[in-house]
Amino acid sequence: MRPKTQHTLNLKLLIIGVFLAFSLLFVLRSSLSTSDPNLSSPTSQTILPRASSLINDSKPTNCSSTCTKIPLSLARALMHYTTSTITPQQTHKEISVTAKVLEKKSPCNFLVFGLGHDSLMWSALNYGGRTIFLEEDESWIEQMKLKFPMLESYHVTYDSKVNQAENLMGVGKGPECTALGDTRYSMCQLALKGLPNEVYETKWDLIMVDAPTGYHEEAPGRMSAIYTAGMMARNREEGETHVFVHDVNREVEDKFSMAFLCDGYMKKQEGRLRHFRIPSYRDGLDMPFCP
Incomplete structure (x- = not known):
């Protein structure tokens, strides 16, 4: 051990x-x-x-x-058309013709003859631009303002009637109607002279003629609206104006669009809608009224 x-x-x-x-x-x-x-x-x-x-x-x-919310005007347009049971007068294919031009041009200046169920859509498609609506019915304007206060609209009075269309077609061929100039000072019976000054002074990129009423003999008809749209386009300082006419299945819209917007300037017809592209006449005063 x-x-x-x-x-x-x-x-x-x-x-x-x-x-x-x-x-x-x-x-x-x-x-x-x-x-x-x-x-x-x-x-x-x-x-x-x-x-x-x-x-x-x-x-x-x-x-x-870095992110932005959808603009209030576009949000309201989406909500309105998603919940609405009212169908705009133009078909999807007809609307698409103007929408394609707006896709390239907007934001731009867009003048629309008529204030209807599709007005909120046109304003939204031209977001950031200026869209003005011209309407014959004052009470309808007030109703729309209450519902859509963001829409810019003005009341327009028309002196003509559909039953005068044949006589006005002859008047429109006279020298006082084919001469270039500001329509508010025109001697032509077809020219609309009582529109707001901003309508005459704005360089319109697009003009839509979908009013006034024209489906019966005593209605104002679209003779003056079509003529005035064509003269505004010609009187533009430079560039081109896209003009659209709806309801060309009717005699007045058919004949007056071909006579004053010209067959040679028509680019497309889809259903009841015609699309014209009219150049400025300012630098070519010797240009024929229609090519």
């Missing part, structure tokens, strides 16, 4: 040796971890670099500064 003191001494030495060994191992492992990136934890090696690359490659989106 070994003496007791020797046994106690050997046990103490063993404990100290084991402690020193663990201490040395810990120091070595810590040293390797800080010097060799391959021994890093999966979290620091994979997740953090990916987050870093996302920050560098694509800046985070701050919606308050």
Whole structure:
């Protein structure tokens, strides 16, 4: 048997040796971890670099500064047509003809003869531009203003009647009606002279003739509206004006659009809608009334 003191001494030495060994191992492992990136934890090696690359490659989106809400006027138009059971008078194909031109031209100046169930749509399609509606019925204007106060509309009085169309066609061929000039000062019986000044003074990019009423003999008819639209286009300082006439299945709209907007300027007919593109006559006063 070994003496007791020797046994106690050997046990103490063993404990100290084991402690020193663990201490040395810990120091070595810590040293390797800080010097060799391959021994890093999966979290620091994979997740953090990916987050870093996302920050560098694509800046985070701050919606308050880079995103905008849909404009209120467009939101109202969407809500109205989504919930409305009233169908606009023009078909989808007819509307598409004007919509394609607006897609290229808007925001622009758009004059519309008539204030109807499709007016909110035309205003929305010309978002950022100016769209003016000319309406014969004052009470209807008031109703529409209450419902859609953002629409700009004016009352127009027409002196003609559908049963006068044949006589007015003959009048329109006279020199006082084919001469270029501001329609508010025109001597032509067909010219509309009582419109708001801004209508005469604005350079219209598009004009839609879908009014006044023209389906019975005592109605005002669209003779003056078609003639005036054509003369406004010709009197424009430069460029072209797109003119659209609806309901060309009727005699007045058919004959007057061909006579005063001209067959040679017609670009397309879709259903009851005709599209004309009329150039400015300012730099070509010797141009024939129709090509």
